[in-house]
Each structure stands twice: as C-alpha cells, then as structure tokens.
Amino acid sequence: MTKKELNNHRLFSEANHEALHFVTRRHFLKDSVTGLGAMALGSLLAGCDWLGSKDKSAIVFDSANPLAGKPPLFPGRAKSVIYLHMAGAPSQLELFDYKPDLIKLDGQDCPQSLLEGKRFAFIRGVPKMLGPYAHFAQRGQSGAWISEHLPHLTTVVDELSFLKAVKTDQFNHAPAQLLMHTGSARLGRPSIGAWASYGLGTENSNLPAFVVLTSGGRNPDAGKSVWGSGFLPSVYQGVQCRSEGDPVLFINNPEGISNDMRKASIDAINEVNQRSYKEFKDPEILSRISQYEMAYKMQMSVPEAMDISDEPAYIHEMYGTHPGKESFANNALLARKLVEKGVRYVQLFDWGWDSHGTSAGDSLEISFVNKCRSVDRATTALLLDLKQRGLLDETLVVWGGEFGRTPMQENREGKVQAYKGRDHHAEAFTIWMAGGGIKKGTSYGETDPVGYSAISGQVSPYDIQSTILNQLGFNHETFTYEFQGRNFKLTDVYGRVINEIIA
C-alpha cells in the first residue's frame, strides 16, 4: 500500500469504528436497564456468540458502511435472488394451469356461484367463460403441463417448482404489486430486495446490493415504491439501472469531464475534506470521504458491469439479446452478470402483461403471444446460463405476476370485447421458482376444474416472501426492524415457508 492508501485505510477503519458507536448507542438507550456492557459488546462482536445471545434478529446498521457484506442469520441456500416480475399479471390459464374443462365451457354464461359476492376490476354483470387460448402438453420427466406459448421453457421444466394456487387479496395492479414485493398493499413499507440488502449487504462494494431492471417501456404500476426502502435507511432501496442514458442515474461523468479529471477532482475533494476533518474532527467527514471513493469505484465499474456487449456471440444467441436497446432479454442477461458479480437481489419488471382484450394491444391472441415470445427464450437462457456456470444452485429465480386472470372473458362495461381477454383475478394464479435450494421438477397446489380458486396447497404472497427470505438465510418471523416503536417484519404477522418445494 502507498502511504496514501494506508492513510485512507486507517480513515476507513476509524469511520467504521465511529459508526459502530452510533449503532450501539441506540441499543444502549433501549437496553440500559439490563446493562450497558452486555449490549454494547454484543453489537461490537456481532457474529461472535460467546455471550450466548439468543437475539438472532439483530442486524447491525453501520451508517459508515451500510452495505458491508454480512452473513445471514442462518446459512442460506441462496446467495442471491433474481425475481422476474411480469407486470400486468400474465394469464396462468394460457401458460401453466391447464384446464381442459374450461375448453368445454367456452362461451357459456359464468355460473352465478362464481360471481356472488365477488368484485372484479372490469367485469360487470354475467360474463362468458373463456377456454384457454393455447395448446398444452406435458413436458420433461416431471410431466409438467405447459403451453405452446413458451416453447423454450418447455425444455427446462424439470428445473422448475410450480406454485399453482397462489392467492392474493388485491385485484388492482399497484396494491397487488406492493403486496407482492413489500408485504403490504399500502405504500410505505420496504421491499423484499431492500430487506435482503439490509440483512446481507453486498458482496461487491463497487456495485449496489439491490438492482432493478425494467423493460416493456414503462415502470411497474406501483412505481418506485415496489423497490423502495420504506422505513429502512434509504441506502437499501433498489438502484434502478436504465436502458436509456446513464445505466445508473448520474453514474457517468457529465460531458466535459474525463475519468482522469473526475479522479483528480475526487482526490481534491477528499483532500479538502481531510483538512476539514482535522479542523472539525467530525467522524461523518471520514465516512463522506469513503463514500466519494466508493462513488468513483462505482463510476469505474458500473458501466462495465451493466454493459452486455462484450458477452460472446453464443450467449447473445442463447438469450436473444440486442445490446443497446431496452428488452427483457438484455435485462435477463444483465441479471446473470450482476449476480455473478455479487449483487444480492436483482428485480426485473417487464411491463405489458395486462391482457384485457379491449384491443389488439392487450389481447390474448396477439399482444400476449408476443409478450410470451419476448421473455420465453431469455428466461430459459437465464436458467441454463446460471446452471452452466454453477450459479443456479445458489441463485433463486422467481417468475410471476401480481395476480392471475379470470377464467371468464372480460366484458368491460358489460360489453362484448373485440378480442379475447381476461380480467384481474386474485383468487388463484401460478408462480414458479427455480434454483437456490428449491426442488426441481415439482408442482405444489391445485385449482378447481376451471382454475377459479385453489382447492389445495394455497399459498399467499407472504408465504412466497417467507420462502425467499428462508432461502437467503432469514426467518421471516425474527428478521425485524424497529420503527415507530414496533418491530416490523416483511410479512407482518403472516407467512409460512413453503417447505413442500424446498429441496
């Protein structure tokens, strides 16, 4: 190390030390009744169990280095998560939940028993049943039913674990997406990715712990709140990587500033800041110095990490990627790159799955088939690519929407629609998981003969969240954050780990 690096190193550790002070102070104030010494030591020696502490929920928030890599509360099966969210909610009845009885009922009036006491987003009066607009076949060793719309995915069904009876209690996009990712249909709670980066930090200090990638031309309906940090410190919110402009907001120098000049100016800023530190002795200045250093490292590494153009041709062929344009395929490949580099949680949103059938642009016949085509190859490639790199075992991949679609054809405003489409449906839909310690080639949960509601193995968004946390090494019941005088959990008082799909 040069003298300067040594000096910086020292400043770093000093800053960290100060930050620990900060953290322990809260504990001290809270626990002063039972003893200052025990608590302070407990935090300082987090991870060492010699005090016999049973409080395994304690995550140390280190304000100087909030994203430092941390071990989970118990050894997890997955080191990272790639969550592929099809925003708008894809139809399970055209993809995974094969309902031959529904073919027979096609065009008939929906029985009153399915309508009484129910609310729908757009269905009014008595709608007609709608048979699946897809051909299904059993695939793989597991014999999973899967439709022709996902020809590539059929080749890897034996890697997947289907949850066929997911039930949510929200039938509007924004609240349902919030529920799926933050455990609450209202705004203001941290997203699961934020919880993961709070609990685990990042393995790569040059990259954010939680990255969000969007495709389909729009952000998801609930906006940035679905990857927000809620009441957790804002550093844990998802960092949105963009296809247009800077890959991370403000990561590139403005025109006129070269990397060398940026380096020189950060050096100058930090030199002045060190003078200020000598003057004020405020430890926060040291942490600012380290953040500017980190910012520079990010400037140097993020554009490269976000650039998929240097991937070999066969990889591009595999994913169907075209560097430089916004697409789900590009994001899927990027997700693999990021996970490989130590990012904990990669959240993809692909917008445009809201197949109501009011026009060709949201029809099951046209737009839905196109959407399937745009994700099928890349999703499959992602699984195969992770597998060939030995990463699938430690990467949990989740695929799904925020709710399902009705077995009835939508009749918005009581009218016959020009195209085939289905309304929002909260009662039952399909989500699949793969990798990260999840069973291969299995299916859990079943719906009734028309796919309206669960008849067995029903799971909730909370159960899915509990399972994801479990695979990362956290018990959803003890992984808490204190806010407004309460220990908050991602899953509130709900949630059950879906052991049936865990390998």
Added chain:
Amino acid sequence: MKIKISKKLLLLSSTLLTALIVTTSLIGHKKVDYNTEVKPLFNKKCISCHGGVKKESGFSLLFRSEALGKTESGKPAIIPGDPDKSEMIRRITTNDPEDRMPYKHDPLSDKEIDMLKQWIKEGAQWGDHWAYVKIKPVAVPDISGGFFGSDASGRKWVKNEVDNFIYAKLKEEKLTPSAQAEKATLARRVSLDITGLPPTAEMVKKFENDNQPEAYERLVENLLASPQYGERWTAMWLDLARYADSKGYEKDGYRSIWRYRDWLINAFNSDMPYDRFLTEQLAGDLMPNPTNEQLIATAFSRNSMNNDEGGTDNEEFRTSEVIDRVNTTWETMLGTTFACVQCHSHPYDPFKHEEYYKFMAFFNNTRDEDVPGDYPVLREFKEEDQKKFDFLKKWLLENASNEQAHEMMTFAKTWQPAIYSYHADNFINSQLSEVYLAFRKDASCRLPEVPLNSRSQLTFRYTSGIADGKWEIHIDSINGRTIGTSILPLTKGWSIHTISITPTEGVHDLYFTYTNPHAKKGTQDNLAVFDWFSFSSAFPGKGTSGYDSAYAYYTHLIVADAKQQTPIMMENPKEMFRPTHLFIRGSWLNKGPEEQPDVPHSLNPMPANAPKNRLGLAMWLTSKDNPLTARTMVNRIWEQLMGKGIVETLEDLGTQGIPPTHQQLLDWLSWKFIYEDKWSIKKLVKRIVMSATYRQTSVVSDEMLKKDPFNKFYARGPRVRLTAEQIRDQALAVSGLLSHKMFGKSVMPYQPRGIWRSPYDGNVWEKSTGEDQYRRAIYTYWKRTSPYPTMLSFDATAREVCLARRIATNTPLQALATLNDNAFLEMARHLATRMEKEGGNDAAMQISKGYEMTMFHPVSREKLEALLKLYNKAVIAFEKDKDKACEMINRGNDNTDPGKAALILVANAMLNLDEFITKN
C-alpha cells in the same frame, strides 16, 4: 444477599456500571420508580403477552386497574403491599418450567425480581409517563454557584435560560461548553437554519463588522423577517403533511393542492400562532364563516392518497384515507405513533383499541369518497367571477335566510353536498364507466337511499355526446311515480344542469330511465355519463328586487371555470351522516360496535365547550392542558436547529420512544411556548438560536468525542448534513441562479430523461422555462411514484405517508448526484463565472473568492493548495483536449478556454465539499 447477587452479576456480564448503580439504589432503599424501572421491564419482558395486544390468562400490565384485576386463574397477580401473596411474583420465581414466567424465555434476573418485589411492597404504584402529564412551570437551574461555589465561567457562557439547563447537565457530565463559532460560520449556520438559504456576502460582512452586543440578535431578527423563512419551515411541514402534487398509487395523477403549500408559507411568515395554525388545518371548514384561506388550510388532511385505479372499492380507499388522517394527526401534532391502536390496544402506551375508532369518528364524516374529482374542492373564482360572487353573497345575506344563503354560497363554491354517481346500482343497459354512471340505449338503474327531504331542484354534472336523451327519475321502483324529467342536451365535455323535481318527503330509492330516439340499434356506446347529483331547495328570494341578476350570477358561477380547485375537508350534512364503527382487528370489513367521537381517556379531557367534531378536536389538541402538542412542536423545532430532538424519536414521545436527554428543558421551552410566547413559532426559534448552546463552535476535541460522540449533551454546536432541499437551494444561491419567485403551481426543473415512465397516463416531465428552472426545492413538482431523483438520494421521501423524521444517510449515490447531475454542473458553470468576475485574473484568487462565496470565510492555505492543484491539472488536460473544454464551458459557441473549463471543474468540486453540504 443483595450484595451477593450483585457480585454474581458482575461476573456474569460486564455491566459493572449499571450493576453498581442498581446495587447502590437498593441499599439506599430508594423508592422504585415505575416509569424508569418497572415500566421498561414490563415492556421488554412481559407486555407482548400481557399487554394491549394479548391478555394471556386475562392478565394485562397496561393499566393498573387491569393488572390488579381478576385473572382467569382467580388468583390476583399483584396485591399492593404484599409481594409474597402476589401470583406474579410466584410465577416469575417458580422452578416449574410450565408455570415460570416469562414463559419459555430466560427468567428475570434476581435483580429484576427484587426490584419488582420492592415495588409491590411499596404499593405497586403506577406512574404516568412524563409525556402524558400536563406541562407545568419548570424552575430554571441555578448555575450561579451552589455546591461547588461560584461558577464564573458558567455565568459568562450563558446567554439565555436554555443554557442554564444545558450547562447544568454538562457539569453533571463533567463536560465544558465550547466557545462561540466564528462569526461567518455562525451567520451561515443561522441563515441556513432560519431561511434554508446561505446568507449573502453583505449580511455576513455587516455582521462581522458590527461589534455591538445586539449584532447577532439583529441578524436573527432580519432572517426571521425574510420571506424565505416561511419557505424553509414549510419544507419541514410538507413531510409531515405528506404533501405531493400527485395522488399516489398506480395512476398517480396530478392533484392541484399547491394552494395548501402556499398557505403554509404565508402562515409561517405571518407567524400565525401554532394553536391557530393547527386549528385551521384540522378544522378550518368548521370555523365560523370560514375564509377561502381557512378552507385551503384543511387540505392538510386531503393530502392522503387517492386510488383512481379501475375497479377499486372507493369505500376501501376512503377508509384507508381516514385512517391515514388519524395517524398523520397523531404523528404530526401529538408526537405519538397511533397506528398500532388500529388493530388492538396500544401494546405499550395507555391507548385502548376502541379509542382509535372514537378518534377516527372525528374524521370519518366528511364528504370525500376517493373519487377522481378529489371532491369536495374549493373552487376559487377568477377575478371577474369573484366580483359576481361578492355581489351574490351580499344579495343573499340581505334577501334570504342565513341558512339558505349559506346553502347557495357553499354550492357555488364547492358543488356540495353532492351524491357521487358511483353509488348507483341495479344496472340495465347502464354501468359504471370507471366510477361514473353511464347510460346506454334504453338504460335504467337505481340510486339508492337518496335524502330528498322535500327539495325541489336537482343539479347534476354530466356529459353526453348525443342530443335529445330523455332521462326520467322515478321514485321507489322503476315504474314508480316520476318526480323529474329532463331532455339532456348535447354537451362539449362535462356540463352542469339544473332541473325541477316534485318535492317529496323523506329518503327514497330513485330509479333512473334513459331513452334516446337517435340511438342506433344495437349500439353499446355510452350516451350519457354522470359525475354527481345534488338535491337542493330553489334559489331563494323570488320576487324580491335583484333576484334575476343574483340568480343569473348564481347559475353562471356554478358552471364557471374556476381559477383553482383545491381539495378541502367538508363535513357531511346531517342527512348524509356516516357512522363510525370499530374495526375488529383493524379490518374495515369486520365492523364492531358504533363509536362516538372522543379523545383517549388517558390524556386531558375535551374542553367543556368543545363540540364533538374536528373543531372540538382542535380545541382539545391546542388546549393548554394537552400534554403532547407543545412538547411535540418544541422537540421538532429543536431537532431542526440542533440536529437531534431532545427526544430523538420525534415520532414517538411515549414509552417506546428514546427517553429525553433534557426533559426539564423540553418542558420549560414548551411552557414558554404556550404561556409566554402565545404559540409564536418565531419566538421559539429565536429563543433557541439566541442561546449560547446553539452558537457554539462545532469543532470537537478528541476528548469530547470520546465522552459524548453524538453531542447528546451539547458541549459543542450542531454539525449536520443539509437537507435535500437545502442542498439544492444553497447550490442555486451561491451560483447566482436562484430565483426568489414565491408561490404558485409546482415547477419542473431539469431532471434526466426517462425518470417518469408511469403507466396509463400521458403525464410527462416538461422542463420549466426561465426562472422557474431555478426555484427553491419546495416548488419542485412532487410525484409520489417518482420523486425528483437528486432529492430522493438525499433522504427526501416519496411523501406517501406522514414522515416525522428523515434519517440522514451518507451514500455514494449522493456523491454521484452532486458530482454528475447536469443540474449541479450548470450551477458550477455559473459559480465559475462569478469567480472569474469577482476574483480577479489570478486563478488562486478566483478560487479563494469562490471558496468565500460558498463558505463566507477565507480559504486555508492547504485547502487552496488542494484546489489549485486540481485547477492546474485540469488546465493541462483541457489544453490537450479542446473538445472536452468546449463541452465543459458549454456556451453554445467555440469557447475552449482551458482556464475557464478548469475553473468550472473546481467549482463543481467546491459544491461537493463536506463543509459545503454540511451545516458547520
């Protein structure tokens, strides 16, 4: 025995200090204090099973009456005076694992058990938490001498009574206060604190040259009087009021509510007393003859989120808004987290489950119902129309009964009371299009339970693309008596019409039928769409002079385009009263008994003359007996100025909050705030910034850092990072770009492309032009699903819900924003131009000047050297790379002056310095 236990403790854990203190207190037979000793132990070890949420075995420790009451086993848990007979003591000491409490957890320590025994022996007295006890006058600590003899240094340091409290505590902690900060630093600090902006060079110079003792007070007075004061404190209040320019959720459409933001600025600037400030926001609409401004103040409660997404249950989201208003009121005005009482009694604090709903009843009877129009709104008329309104008002007051006059004026201004069309049902060839009632060919539907009460007119807002539709209104059934008929004219967009109806007593279901001779066979088009219906009496005063023109004005004003429409609070008329029920376990679908409006019994009762509505609630809240209102605000102001609250948890002064560092000071300031300053916020701010405590230098010694790393005892001045708003405003100010334009619709300064990508609406970020690009941050358009990114990275929030306290973080994304955001580069360019202009020809002088422009004191040699080194490096680089130089200067011409480009880079660096983004 006690001593032996303590020794054991010493060995077990390294709690040397605590153990010693406890041992001493036990030996000394000091009476056990419920609040500081018993309650924290209950909260930690017992209350999760025996509290407000769960009452295992019928036993709860929340209230004394419950704790001493009957348990399921029949054995009293606590018998005051008799620990040995108290079942609780037996259960915490028994060896039987099935019986021993805390159940399946580690036993209490012997020390804790002894403490509880002693407490029961002493009578098991409950104590009220300090924050729930009325504020009493507090004696200012005497630091003139006392035990240690004369204390000249203390006397010399103290500037006002605040300092007595601080000094007394410092002395206890064996800390010495710091000297006053240098004048320039102090001027910058106090200017940023009071106005949110840095001082001007002239202000600093004047202050530095003014050697009279009142120099600082003069500076403070000037700052308090500047219009920027209101803007700065409004920025604080907007987080509490969860103010945004959009409604939230999926659609997140525009909401025109900026008049409320402007109301706040005016209220702060005119130093509206805090009790009135709160009253107008909570209940401006219920004050006698409310002004438009008082109505706008109630938009405080209307900042809750609206869900306009298709198919949403309006009642669900209306309920969620009401709950949000309750929680916001508590967190903002009462420093208490009330949200948990929604589902069960407060687990720790003395609030019962039903009390949440009694409180909610104050808010649950308003006209808003989560409809896209954000009704009720105040329609502020354009100037010409306002004259008409003034005439109408005068005429009505002279020629109609007060009640009639009021009814007509209210309707003209607000279109209320109205029944929103989504209440319709029994649709045949009709339906709800979004939330609007739509008729197709040969349509019918029902509007249930309409209070007609002999009214003779129906006014409605509708749109129809086809003429001659015949709309009939039948009573009680589709074939019932027709009480009104209208041939609906073709409209261009929304239109408002009035028809006469046959006056009918009482409440009835109305059945609508609609036919249209021009409707094509088989058409499924919506032929007429309705927004709302309002039943009213006829315009009064027929036959009196001026009737014709008054009525003409009235009908004109109803349809006139308003200048602004601001959502406001408005109470339901009697006939539309909405009862409030308790929600069992917080679920709005699971309703319990009806509740009447009331305040929690553990706090002061409602004043005798207070009505049981929001106005009465405001009277209760601003009563001198309310223990929380003043403390909450004083604590908040202290936090804004000193960096941290006296109670650090601004959102919770109760037992779950962090205990206060200087409770006596908080109470003293609160008492002054109410009784002496008559709720003047400016006086409160002044009182704090005039203290020696505030004026101290923030330079810290190693020793002080060791003794008090977080400045809990205030032996030095505050040093905190500026807020997101201050960071933007300050950079604009020093670069000379800042516009001082106040008020008006929110603006859209530069932000990178592609930030807003919201589904289903055409809303786009359209960069403002002219000075609107450089307005203060509080005027920046705040979209909940996509807030302004640079401010977001500096810990601003989406303003979805009330936020009492921003936690400052320190992240690389912040550095990236101020380094690379083009908005900041543009400010650097302008700063560099100022440096050139005012600094002379020499780069060192220009840089020194730039430093003074940003920091108001001369640059040190070392800092200048570092910046100059950057400058010299940059000059060489820009000489080599003319293109980069040209881009850097960005004058739209071919200026490639490497010196200028290098100066911009230095200016960019200066806007990133720690001392620049920090209040020193």
